[in-house]
Amino acid sequence: MRVDKWLSAVNVVKRRTVATDMLKSGVVYVNGIQAKASKNVAVGDKITIEYLKGAKSYEVLKVPATKTIPKSQKEEYVREVE
Numbered sequence: 001m002r003v004d005k006w007l008s009a010v011n012v013v014k015r016r017t018v019a020t021d022m023l024k025s026g027v028v029y030v031n032g033i034q035a036k037a038s039k040n041v042a043v044g045d046k047i048t049i050e051y052l053k054g055a056k057s058y059e060v061l062k063v064p065a066t067k068t069i070p071k072s073q074k075e076e077y078v079r080e081v082e
Contacts, residue, residue, distance in 0.1 A: 001063050003030060003047065004037040009064045010077040012049075022049065046081065057081045 001009070007019040007028075022028050023037045029048040030039055041047070045060045062077045069077060 001041060002037060003028065003035050003039045003041050005067075006041045006060070006063065007047075009066075009068050011069070011071050011074050012047075012058060012078065027051075 004016055004019040004023055007013045007022075008016040013019045013022070020037050023035060026034055027050045028035050029050075030041065031046055032048075041060050041063065043060055043062065046057055047060065048055055048057045057080070059079045059081050060077075061079055064077055
């Protein structure tokens, strides 16, 4: 699954267009490498987003098979790491 789709599907960002804009701005990294929107994510990847107030990192636990997941199931797909 593309990283922009994954970010919106697991409710890290609200909309896919927001995720795409973040990727174009160069603030999203996959395994320490600046990512493009077409980059595929796999289980075990570490995604870092550099916000103005600091960076947040997430670990991919599962790749969803559907377009979106319920917010109650977010913990099954992504884990925030320090």
